[in-house]
Amino acid sequence: MxxxxxxxxxxxxxxxxxxxxxxxxxxxxxxxxxxxxxxxxxxxxxxxxxxxxxxxxxxxxxxxxxxxxxxxxxxxxxxxxxxxxxxxxxxxxxxxxxxxxxxxxxxxxxxxxxxxxxxxxxxxxxxxxxxxxxxxxxxxxxxxxxxxxxxxxxxxxxxxxxxxxxxxxxxxxxxxxxxxxxxxxxxxxxxxxxxxxxxxxxxxxxxxxxxxxxxxxxxxxxxxxxxxxxxxxxxxxxxxxxxxxxxxxxxxxxxxxxxxxxxxxxxxxxxxxxxGDDEGLVLPPYVAPTQIIIIPIQSNKEVVQTATNQVYEDLKKAGFRVKVDDSNKSPGWKFSEYEMKGVPVRVEIGPRDLENNCVTITTRHDRNKVQIKIDELVEKMPNVLKDMHETLYQNALKHVENNTYVANTYEEFKTLIEKGGYIKMSISGEEAELIIKQDTAATARVILIDEPLITTVCPVTNKQATQTVLFARAY
Amino acid sequence: MxxxxxxxxxxxxxxxxxxxxxxxxxxxxxxxxxxxxxxxxxxxxxxxxxxxxxxxxxxxxxxxxxxxxxxxxxxxxxxxxxxxxxxxxxxxxxxxxxxxxxxxxxxxxxxxxxxxxxxxxxxxxxxxxxxxxxxxxxxxxxxxxxxxxxxxxxxxxxxxxxxxxxxxxxxxxxxxxxxxxxxxxxxxxxxxxxxxxxxxxxxxxxxxxxxxxxxxxxxxxxxxxxxxxxxxxxxxxxxxxxxxxxxxxxxxxxxxxxxxxxxxxxxxxxxxxxxGDDEGLVLPPYVAPTQIIIIPIQSNKEVVQTATNQVYEDLKKAGFRVKVDDSNKSPGWKFSEYEMKGVPVRVEIGPRDLENNCVTITTRHDRNKVQIKIDELVEKMPNVLKDMHETLYQNALKHVENNTYVANTYEEFKTLIEKGGYIKMSISGEEAELIIKQDTAATARVILIDEPLITTVCPVTNKQATQTVLFARAY
CATH class of the missing domain: 3.30.930.10 (Bira Bifunctional Protein; Domain 2)
Incomplete structure (x- = not known):
């Protein structure tokens, strides 16, 4: 290959x-x-x-x-x-x-x-x-x-x-x-x-x-x-x-x-x-091209094939973007492949699960495995996706909150910028921006319109502060 | 303007x-x-x-x-x-x-x-x-x-x-x-x-x-x-x-x-x-961006406004691509405008029609006017569009049939090509195509795969005919 x-x-x-x-x-x-x-x-x-x-x-x-x-x-x-x-x-x-x-x-x-x-x-x-x-x-x-x-x-x-x-x-x-x-x-x-x-x-x-x-x-x-x-x-x-x-x-x-x-x-x-994480892409479920990947285990068994087809048809009919991988690669290989591609939900269908009329689903973002009754799968799937979307959003929000700082002095700003993240500082204007960019490679992302001034004097220019700006190093 | x-x-x-x-x-x-x-x-x-x-x-x-x-x-x-x-x-x-x-x-x-x-x-x-x-x-x-x-x-x-x-x-x-x-x-x-x-x-x-x-x-x-x-x-x-x-x-x-x-x-x-025709564009209903244009007559009257809103909402809910023109241009102006744009169906809603719980619909391709009961409009519309699509297709097909000719001799070909349309002729190959193009500006459109030879000898080169070809002058 x-x-x-x-x-x-x-x-x-x-x-x-x-x-x-x-x-x-x-x-x-x-x-x-x-x-x-x-x-x-x-x-x-x-x-x-x-x-x-x-x-x-x-x-x-x-x-x-x-x-x-x-x-x-x-x-x-x-x-x-x-x-x-x-x-x-x-x-x-x-x-x-x-x-x-x-x-x-x-x-x-x-x-x-x-x-x-x-x-x-x-x-x-x-x-x-x-x-x-x-x-x-x-x-x-x-x-x-x-x-x-x-x-x-x-x-x-x-x-x-x-x-x-x-x-x-x-x-x-x-x-x-x-x-x-x-x-x-x-x-x-x-x-x-x-x-x-x-x-x-x-x-x-x-x-x-x-x-x-x-x-x-x-x-x-x-x-x-x-x-x-x-x-x-x-x-x-x-x-x-x-x-x-x-x-x-x-x-x-x-x-x-x-x-x-x-x-x-x-x-x-x-x-x-x-x-994304170290296993690869993590796609939020509503933007994911494939939301659910079905992987049959021991797919030569008829009971597995029948259940796989049924689950696929049911999920497809319910409007989910779903695919089956019944290629002859090993299940472990497939698991890694779809983790790399960030497919939100993996459904494993194997003989042991089927004895209990169950399948095993794994959500990509937390790699959490649960058994679900086959006849509850379609009904439960919207909430699985919704919870996953919400968790990803909240995790990203926490990342923003945990990495947003306030700088009262320019020294503080210079220390904080090395940690990465957003820094709020009140500045006088373009003169301050130019100095900041030169010193730290950080740029003004946006003016925070409804935020009050943090300091009345700009820590960079010592002139009157006019606006509170969110700074960061940026792509 | x-x-x-x-x-x-x-x-x-x-x-x-x-x-x-x-x-x-x-x-x-x-x-x-x-x-x-x-x-x-x-x-x-x-x-x-x-x-x-x-x-x-x-x-x-x-x-x-x-x-x-x-x-x-x-x-x-x-x-x-x-x-x-x-x-x-x-x-x-x-x-x-x-x-x-x-x-x-x-x-x-x-x-x-x-x-x-x-x-x-x-x-x-x-x-x-x-x-x-x-x-x-x-x-x-x-x-x-x-x-x-x-x-x-x-x-x-x-x-x-x-x-x-x-x-x-x-x-x-x-x-x-x-x-x-x-x-x-x-x-x-x-x-x-x-x-x-x-x-x-x-x-x-x-x-x-x-x-x-x-x-x-x-x-x-x-x-x-x-x-x-x-x-x-x-x-x-x-x-x-x-x-x-x-x-x-x-x-x-x-x-x-x-x-x-x-x-x-x-x-x-x-x-x-x-x-298209001399009044402008004629759009087949399924490809038309707007399928139905509603034009209220005397739109200052409340009864007309109410009916217009109702008809619009009903048609929209039923999945038709529908618009209302309640601008202050005259109805005649609007009629011409939407004829030029080839909108398939015009619905006029006026006080006189409303007395009989009717609206007047006009189909663009034949400019045919009929009164329809308001409460039958949504139900009848799919057939109005279907009939219109079918008629346009059949008209176009008749145009092809009426303008497709067979040439047994090159002289016949040269006369027919001046009328416009398709001409079928059996030719020897590229040599004949080049002569035909030079003489008449007609080109081989396609080889008609399942058609038998019309003549065994190519009327242009006098060599053996190998294929029956559809010729036309082309854009």
Missing amino acids: KQKLVETITSRDVDFAQWYTDLCLKAELMDYSDAKGFIIYRPYGYAIWENIQSFLDTRFKETGHENVYMPMVISESLFQKEKDHVDGFAPETAFMTTKNQDEQEEKLIIRPTSEVLFCQHYAKIVSSYRDLPKKYNQWCSVVRWEKTTRPFLRGKEFLWQEGHTIHRTEEEAKKETLDMLQIYENLGKDLLAIPFVTGRKTEKEKFAGAEETYAIEALMHDGKALQSGTSHYFGQGFAQAFDIKFQDQDSKIKHVYQTSWGVSTRLIGAVIMVH | KQKLVETITSRDVDFAQWYTDLCLKAELMDYSDAKGFIIYRPYGYAIWENIQSFLDTRFKETGHENVYMPMVISESLFQKEKDHVDGFAPETAFMTTKNQDEQEEKLIIRPTSEVLFCQHYAKIVSSYRDLPKKYNQWCSVVRWEKTTRPFLRGKEFLWQEGHTIHRTEEEAKKETLDMLQIYENLGKDLLAIPFVTGRKTEKEKFAGAEETYAIEALMHDGKALQSGTSHYFGQGFAQAFDIKFQDQDSKIKHVYQTSWGVSTRLIGAVIMVH
């Missing part, structure tokens, strides 16, 4: 980065491609993304959003219309060229994000307040020429969704920005079992061209933070640059208010690094 | 090409982008594609296929491994370049199709007969640098799915090729109401690198054919070029047998040109 599935992976407390890479490959989530920095999303990894897509797409549509598809290229002059935006993305842009291209033709940038395409289209199709709001979303891949890449976390191409909306009033656009942030927070709570911390980005960290950027941040097992999604309020900046105007009910011509928001396949990286 | 929705479009019998373009824009299916040859898929057009995706994706998964995502770029050396393939695609390739690219690095081709990426990955992950078959599919966009482009029919970028499978035996791979062709044929019959003609492509017309190419062909209203999807049997050609080998049960090392198959957003063009 060229590929051995069941090998031990590096322990995550020995070398977290190596553990992560080992797991991505050995759980068959991805593979490297010939082109440096571009990865292959293998079926098991892509299926996780499909479940995330399905969760979000349903909620986007329920809240009145429509999907579109914009070209993957942007003419250079269009891209350069909004100054902050071009400054933010220009260093990473890639171009599309051909042998047959007319030399006179403009350069084509491969989209790193599609704000400008939506802006140009909106300017064309909107003329009256009756045309508003427009709430469009797009599922696609984007290209950013990153120097260092890591599977799912940073790549030259990644998959994402980008929502772009325009509104009649500031109030409505601001509400949209926060509503979408809420949907992302729910994605964490209800599907990924990740307790995202949400808040506003500092001026320094906000998106190129945005007035306000909100983010969901997750804390990985190693104490580093991962920005997992963002929602931007643009005000009228892009609308002015791209001339997106409408005639309001009062007959006056006005510019629209705009938002954009997105999450990417980076979320797969978050799931791996929040829940 | 910058855009007027309800304008008359060019009559399709006056200028079919102009009718098509008018309709694409005015039904709001697409818009042009800044980058020449790249289009914007607007919400209404993209929703048609989403319904096609949903139909196919379900059937792909039911038949054991898994989705993956490969990089959008291919290194030049990888692309050049299979000679026929590179000859077929090289003239249209586009490249990805960056300012930050290492001069030493290889050129990156933006995928025009992804055979070689799947081949390389399969070679890496397959080693035993136990690993077979692998049946992968990918939803993505591809880039081909076409000189002349038309919305949905030919563009520099288009959306599609590409399936790539590898098998242990020739028999299994050939079965897969035809099974997928069958799924495409069912897509026509059950979703798009298009009677595809299926058959094998001639040696001249087959896919670059394939041993056999099968296709679904549709006949447009103007008598031109549109290749709407293909399924290829590759034999072991790519497997040898890319060294995709496995150890079989008999311990021998063998090359796999391979297939690929795909359909694209071109299908949207087929739907438009098969069913």
Whole structure:
């Protein structure tokens, strides 16, 4: 065999980065491609993304959003219309060229994000307040020429969704920005079992061209933070640059208010690094491509085959994502294989259990084994999954709580940052952020909007503290 | 208003090409982008594609296929491994370049199709007969640098799915090729109401690198054919070029047998040109993003509002894709607007109808109006849609039957081809195809596999006829 599935992976407390890479490959989530920095999303990894897509797409549509598809290229002059935006993305842009291209033709940038395409289209199709709001979303891949890449976390191409909306009033656009942030927070709570911390980005960290950027941040097992999604309020900046105007009910011509928001396949990286352990991936049950793996023991026995088929059919009919592995590998090999792949529930069906009309189920996250009566299995399974989801969420929440610190002095901050985790500190502003980043490599994750000041003076600059910020070293 | 929705479009019998373009824009299916040859898929057009995706994706998964995502770029050396393939695609390739690219690095081709990426990955992950078959599919966009482009029919970028499978035996791979062709044929019959003609492509017309190419062909209203999807049997050609080998049960090392198959957003063009009329788009009910549009008449009256809400809720609960237009545009304006957009069923709810507990429904394809009792509406709607789907299919089938001719002589062929439609003729082979194309611009659509020879001698070359071929001028 060229590929051995069941090998031990590096322990995550020995070398977290190596553990992560080992797991991505050995759980068959991805593979490297010939082109440096571009990865292959293998079926098991892509299926996780499909479940995330399905969760979000349903909620986007329920809240009145429509999907579109914009070209993957942007003419250079269009891209350069909004100054902050071009400054933010220009260093990473890639171009599309051909042998047959007319030399006179403009350069084509491969989209790193599609704000400008939506802006140009909106300017064309909107003329009256009756045309508003427009709430469009797009599922696609984007290209950013990153120097260092890591599977799912940073790549030259990644998959994402980008929502772009325009509104009649500031109030409505601001509400949209926060509503979408809420949907992302729910994605964490209800599907990924990740307790995202949400808040506003500092001026320094906000998106190129945005007035306000909100983010969901997750804390990985190693104490580093991962920005997992963002929602931007643009005000009228892009609308002015791209001339997106409408005639309001009062007959006056006005510019629209705009938002954009997105999450990417980076979320797969978050799931791996929040829940995974030394045996491999641990998938929360609602996002898992396979929720239940059935492994017959002594599968040559007819009684085992009959029970296996019955249990499979019953679970499938009840709507669970279930598979049987009746290959001729040993049960021990299979156990390791599905632990590596993080399948939430394993059902063993063997002759001894069957004598008592039972099967043995093992939950992946705690490796807890229990016997269950066959005729109670389908009925009990929803609670098994629900308890598992809840436990994973609570464990992740405890990890956040146990690794969130408060710094009253800069010395305290410097000591705490070495432990990993989040540190709350009240700072004066960008000047402090720059010093902190230089000294400690920590960055401002979010401004904690409803938190009072910890100190009235910024411990870094000794100037007046203006905001309480959550810091961390981040991916 | 910058855009007027309800304008008359060019009559399709006056200028079919102009009718098509008018309709694409005015039904709001697409818009042009800044980058020449790249289009914007607007919400209404993209929703048609989403319904096609949903139909196919379900059937792909039911038949054991898994989705993956490969990089959008291919290194030049990888692309050049299979000679026929590179000859077929090289003239249209586009490249990805960056300012930050290492001069030493290889050129990156933006995928025009992804055979070689799947081949390389399969070679890496397959080693035993136990690993077979692998049946992968990918939803993505591809880039081909076409000189002349038309919305949905030919563009520099288009959306599609590409399936790539590898098998242990020739028999299994050939079965897969035809099974997928069958799924495409069912897509026509059950979703798009298009009677595809299926058959094998001639040696001249087959896919670059394939041993056999099968296709679904549709006949447009103007008598031109549109290749709407293909399924290829590759034999072991790519497997040898890319060294995709496995150890079989008999311990021998063998090359796999391979297939690929795909359909694209071109299908949207087929739907438009098969069913559309001078009032605009006509959408078959099962692929229509909105199946029923409710238009209240005198919507300021409370009785109308109450009935409108009730009918909307009932239809929605019953699972129909239904919308209400209670905007302050005139009913006549709205009628034209939804006719242009091809919404299958219009439900008018007005005070006069309500006196008799009725509503008026109008079916788009025949503009037939009937009164229906409100409490029978939900119950009757499935049959209204079913009848409409069946009628559209039968109309399209009649169009094919009425425009399919048999040519016994080349003179006959040349006369018939001017009428438009399909012509069956028995030919000697590629030599005849080349002459026919040169003389008449008609091309071989498919070889009709089970059809007997019409003449024993080829009317074009006077050599022995070997196959009966369906010819047409094509998009």
